[in-house]
Amino acid sequence: MPKREKKGKASAPRKRGGRTREREDDVSDDDCSVAGSVAVGNLASLSSDEEVNGDEAGAELIDDTRGRIIDCLEQTEHKSGKTKENGLSGLCQILSKTFTPDNVEPMQETLLATVVRFLKRGTDAEKVLSARLAAILMLQLGCADETEHYVDELRPLLSNILSDPSRSQSARAMASVTLALGNFMVGALPDHLELVDRFRTVLGTATTQSQHALVTAIISSWSVLLTDMTSPFVMNNADGLSSMFARHLGSKDPASRSAAGEAIAVTYEMARKVDPEFNGEDIEEVLASVKELAHDHSHHRSKTESKEGRAQFRPVVSYLEDGHRPDETVVVSKKQALRMTSWSEIKLLSFFKCVLGSGIHEHLRENEFIRDVFKLGASLGPDADRVAQTSDERAALKRGYNAKKMFRQVDRAAMRDKRAQF
Template identity: 30%
Template sequence: MPRARKGNALRKGGQRRGGGARSSTQADSGSSEDEAASEARSTTSDCPSLLSTTAEDGLGGEAVDEQSQQESLEEKLRDCVDCLTDKSAKTRQGALESLRLALTSRLLPDFLLERSLTLADALEKCLKKGKGEEQALAAAVLGLLCVQLGPGPKGEELFHSLQPLLMSVLTDSTASPAARLHPSFVFQQCASALGLGCYVAATDVQDLVSCLACLEGVFSWSYGTSTAAVVPASLHGLLCAALQAWALLLTICPSTHISHILDRQLPRLPQLLSSDSVNLRIAAGEAIALLFELARDLEEDFVYEDIEALCGALRTLATDSNKYRAKNDRRRQRSIFRAVLHFVEGGECEEETIRFGLEVLCIDSWARHRIYTAFKDVLGSGMHYHLQNNDLLRDIFGLGPVLVLDAAALKACKISRFEKHLYNAAAFKARTKARSRARDKRADVL
């Protein structure tokens, strides 16, 4: 499948519906570091750490020689690549973590192009011979490499070299829990890497179909039970990752295949809405909304036979107030399922605005929502940086060429720490006053 057709299909799918029932603006926070990065393990190995090198420097203030900083980073990365073949598992694991941090926060296409074969061989060995965390990190780095290399020949070669291995690991996930060779979090990373790699680098429709079938076989494993709630909790993360990767690939799936997928999966996916895992319930709800969106693209007056039962299940989740669920889980679930229910009943997709730098990205369809979330999950706090500078993401979301801004423009759009403190203090004061007026006054009466 040519890349140009993918980009056009995505842009077309993303601009289908401009109006939404509700509009929410997501500020350019960038405040929360990637969870895995914040919990990076200290290691006594010889592999250099990139935590300080990959941290973003201020746009103003202390001037840092960008060229020397890039050279220093690449020198440390070369050492990390060498450490991937070290005999010590701890050293290899530290090297993979450092590579993951660097690839999320910087663009390094030239450096990676020169070492794509070396990295592919090293990652294959880590996936085959490593254990636990090392395998999960290797799969995560593979997904990031696909994002960095893009849809060119090198990215395609990297994906084709490791696609069979990822699929074999996921095929093992259908075995009994006692017979599985890898921990559940390894399966999750492999499912995400397979979906993202296929989305970015696969050019053959047959590759897309085989990846869809593999991922579908993983989350469809739960259909054999009387209810999804009895699926072991250890497999919830795997089922969620496989379902999300499968939904990502649906956004580039040819229309000739969509109709078969609708007939096969739309009547069965509601089973996952009864899962004990809030993440799996949400992933199933978003996948159902995406299937309805694709179905209406194929047939404008599409009608689902069992719509009443489906809307009843969605309405229950949209108004769930069970106290045994965590408050944040209830709030997130209700918000998402209200949007899913509104869309399934015939409404428009709710619009979300993402602000990064001086630009704005509009998420106005379930296809764009799934694509954005997939890249955000792998890039973490580096998502805004890649939206600004990565040609692949800018092409996918139709953002045009990278904006070239001079130092004065960059400094003008950056808020100083003192101004940010004043803004937060004023917002806190206004919020406290607003809440005070709404508080219960019965204490004063008594």
């Protein structure tokens, strides 16, 4: 049988690196001289500028943030609803995690127009994001004249959303938070009273069993307004306020119960600034309800929920009975910590955290308005956590870490050993 003819010769194996060698051979002496001159120029510039210019680095950071804000604003102009939501969410994320008034002030009219547009004609999800964006912009601008104009323009739109029962409870809840923040920053007592009346109306029509988020947001916003009212006014209305807040201690939602307990503590704290021995007419009923939650062992609640509830209400009972103030500390930077010894400060911090989320630490370091609220002094700046250390200090820290690690390993080994004597 004849052999089959080969269709073609096998190609010769390609040498590895052949093309690279050819390109290397094609490089001329002139190219080498140019590359060498560029390298020498770079080394010269580095040697002449050994320290980085802080102003130039800050300008680059501002330009980068401004570019991200512009990209998100362009997304809000897109036809796709999902893209619009992504743009609003991106703006909230950028401005909540970065304190950048230098970027917000030149674009505040554009940002305000974007917020107004979505508050008027947006979907429920877009209204939630735009209301939160409005609150973040207020914190970025601080107590400036523009903020007062900003709040006056947004107040009617947010009030309509809050009072409209056809809107989702998430949109109404965020509208109440933004309204309270605006009043807290630039509002006066008449504005507070008008908003409180609106809160009372909405609470009267809200179904506690199905609108937990709305009830929690309104009670928290009401507590924030109480911290900005005069103590005599709060004392004169303390009985009615504590009775109304106490009705929500029996809610099935743990967040609503916690907000009601904190609101009662804030009310009594403001009243006791005038009369240290103040006790409302219904103190026995309120105290009985709070004590029941502080010693809660209900079987219809999970162990975790009951444990957290007891931890939240024990300080409230201690304050109402004996006047013991809370004492909590939050680390602001490596050089500073925020110590809170009043219910008003604790409530304000949780309220700001509700708006800013994880960006609260950045604003505690740099936001002048928030630092002024908590009396933290001047802004620390973005480099507050950078501490210059010598080589000896770094070595001492490393030795300390190694000693702790060794002690931890020995301790865990002893705990694992069944023959160890405890």
